[in-house]
Amino acid sequence: MKHGIRHWGPGLLMILPSIGLVGLFVYGLIGWNISISLSDEHGSIPVDTSGIDNYTSLLQEQRFQDSLENLATFTIVFLVGTLFFGLMWALLLERGLRGEGFFRSMYLFPMAVSFIASGVVWRWLLNASEGDDATGLNRLFSTIGLSGLENPWYSDPGWGMAAMAMPAVWQLSGYVMALFLAGLRSIPDELREAARIDGASEFRLYRHVIFPQLSPAALSALVIIGHMSLKVFDLIMAISGEARITEVPAVYLWGMTTIGDDAKAATIATILLLVVAVVVIPYLIFTSRWERR
Amino acid sequence: MRRIPLVAVAAAASIVLAGCGEDDGDGSQAGASNEVEVFTWWSEGGEKAGLDGLVQVFEQQYPDQTFVNGVVAGGAGSNAKNVLASRLEQGDPPSTFQGHAGGELRDYIAQEQIQDVGHLYEEEGWNDVFPEEVVSLLTEDDAIYSVPANIHRANVVWANPHVLKNAGVSQPPDSIDAWLEDLQALQDNGVKAPLAVATDWTQVHLFETVLIADLGPEAYNGLWTGETAWDSAEVTRAIEDYAALMEFTNGDRAGLDWPDSNQYMISGRAAYTVMGDWSYAGFEEAKLKPQKEYIWFPVPGTDGVFDFLADSFTLPVDAPNAEGTENWLRTVGSAEGQEAFNTKKGSIPVRTDADPQAYGEYQQEAMQDWQSDTIVPSLAHGAAAPLGWLEEITSAIGEFSSSKDTGKLQEALVAAAETYTGSG
Structure with a gap:
C-alpha cells in the first residue's frame, strides 16, 4: 500500500489530458464515423439503405472495386519502388562513398516537398501527348531519340496507376534509404569481421549476416510507406483530379461528401480504416513484443 | 522533484483548456451588420471580371453595404461546394451563395437551407422580365428560391x-x-x-x-x-x-x-x-x-435547341445581414447589374428587356437564339438532374x-x- 496513489497517480495525471483528447478526437470520431456509415443519411440521394447494407452494396459496386484495384496497383509499385531504390542507395552509400553527406541530403530532399506541390509538376511531366505535341517526359524521350518509350502514363487504363506511383517513389525513396542506412550503421563491425574470417564471400556476407539484421528497418519502411500509400489522396487530386481512371477510395470518398451522401462517404472511410489497420496493427504488435525482449 | 510534474501537468491542462475556450467565439466573423459575404467560385478570368462588374454596380446602388468576397477557387466549383456544405451544416452560412438553377438548387431546398425570395420578384417586377423556363427551374411548391444572374449555352x-x-x-x-x-x-x-x-x-x-x-x-x-x-x-x-x-x-x-x-x-x-x-x-x-x-x-x-444553364444567387436560412443579401439580390436582378456581369462573363442576361448593343458578337447571336430556340436544361451543369x-x-x-x-x-x-x- 506504500506504493498506492502516490506511485501511479502523477503518471496517470500526466497522460490524462492526452488520453482525453485522443479518446475524444480519435476514437470518439471513429465511433461517430462508423455510426454515420450504418445510418441512412444519404442526403438528397434517393437511396434508403442503412446498416450493413451500406457495406454490402458498396463492396458489390463496380466503381468501388475499380478504386480498390487502382489502389492495389499504386501501393505495390510504390512499395517495391521505394524499397528497391532505398536499399540500393543505402548499400551504395554505406560502402564509404566520397561526399556521402551530399548524396544523402540529395536523396532525402524530395521528401520535404508536399505531394500537392510535386503533383502539380508531375502532372505536366506525365502529360500523355505523344509525337510532335509531346511535353514533359514524353518530350524528353523524343528529343533524345527514345520515342519508343513514349507512353500515355496515368491515362493508360491498365497500368496508369503504376505511372501515378512514380512521383511517390521519387519522393519517398530517400526516406527509406535513411531508414536502411541507420539499420546498416547499427550492425557492429565485429559481425562482418567474424564472417570474413570464417571465409564468407561478400554475397554470403550480405545474404546471411547483413540482410537479416535489416529486417526491422525493412518492416518499418514497409508499414510507413504502406499506410501512406493506402491513404493517398493529395497526389492524385493534384495530378489527375476527379477522374474515374485514377480514382482511389479516398478520392471516391471526397466525391461522395461533395454530393452530400454522408452515409456512403463514412462507409468508404470505415473500409479504408480497416484496410490500413490490417497493415498497421500487426506492426504495432510486433514492435511491442520486440521492445519487451 | 515529485512536485514538478504535477505543476507542469496543471499548467499544461490550463493551457489546453484555455485553447479550447477560445474557439467558442468562432463563426462571428461575418457578424458586422452591413457586410454582405458573397460566396462563389469565380476566382479568375471572365468569371472574376463579371463578378467585379457586379460588385461595382452593387456598391453604387447600396453604398451603405460592404461587399465581402467569399470566393473559394479550384476544381470547377467542387472545392467551393465542399466548403459551402460544411458551413451550411454548421449553421454558419454566407450572406448569399452561387448555385446553378435546377437540380443543384433542389438539394438545398430539400435540406431547408435556402429561403423563398418570391417577394423580391413582386417588388421588382421580375415576373415580367425573367423568362418562364428559367423561373420554373428556381421554383418549388410556388416558392421561388433564387435570383438568376445569367444564362449560358452549353451546346x-x-x-x-x-x-x-x-x-x-x-x-x-x-x-x-x-x-x-x-x-x-x-x-x-x-x-x-x-x-x-x-x-x-x-x-x-x-x-x-x-x-x-x-x-x-x-x-x-x-x-x-x-x-x-x-x-x-x-x-x-x-x-x-x-x-x-x-x-x-x-x-x-x-x-x-x-x-x-x-x-x-x-x-x-x-x-x-x-x-x-x-x-x-x-x-x-x-x-x-x-x-x-x-x-x-x-x-x-442541335440547331434550334438552346441547352442552357443559369447561375443564380440565394438567400440562405439564418443568413447574417439578410437585408444586405436582399439588396445584393436586387442588384443581381437589376438591368444594370445584369449588364455589368454578363458583358464580361460571356453569358447573356436573363432579363428579356436587355439591350443587345452592349454585348459582343457571339452574345448578340445567343440572345436571338434564346428568344427563338427550344430551351432544354443542361445535365453536366446541374440544371437537368x-x-x-x-x-x-x-x-x-x-x-x-x-x-x-x-x-x-x-x-x-x-x-x-x-x-x-x-x-x-
Missing part, C-alpha cells in the same frame, strides 16, 4: 477556321453523321485528334449534346422525368455516336481541364471543341478575333473513356436512372 462547337480550311471543310455540319465525316476528313489531312476534350466532366458535356442531337429536345427532357427510357434504341444510337466521336479525341484527355482543350483548338492541334459559352469570355480576354481565329456553331443536330445522378453519370462516362464498352455504359446509365426516377 456550342468552337472551331479553328484555319484547320478546317486546310482540310477543305467549309460548311458547319448539320448532323452528327456529317460531323463524323468531317472529322474523318480532318484526320486524313493530318489532324490526329480533331475533336479536343478534357477530363471526365467535359466528356459528360459532350455526351449530353449528342443525346440532344439524337433524341431531340422532347425525348431528352423525358430522360430526366422517366418518360424516355434509357435502354431505348435512341439512347443506344446516341451512345454509339458518342463512341464514334470519342475515336477522334485526344488521348491525354484525363489530364486536361476545359481551358486546355480550348487551347488545343486555338493552337490548331485540334479543329473542334465542344464547350459552354464561358469559353467566349476566355477568347475575348485573350484578345482573339472572332470569325478569324475562332468560329462557333451549335453542336450538329440532381447532383447525385450527375455524379453517377460522370463516373460511368469516365469509365467509358478507358473501357470503350458501349454496352456497359448503357447499363450504368439505366441503373442510375432507376435510382433517380424509379424506372429504366
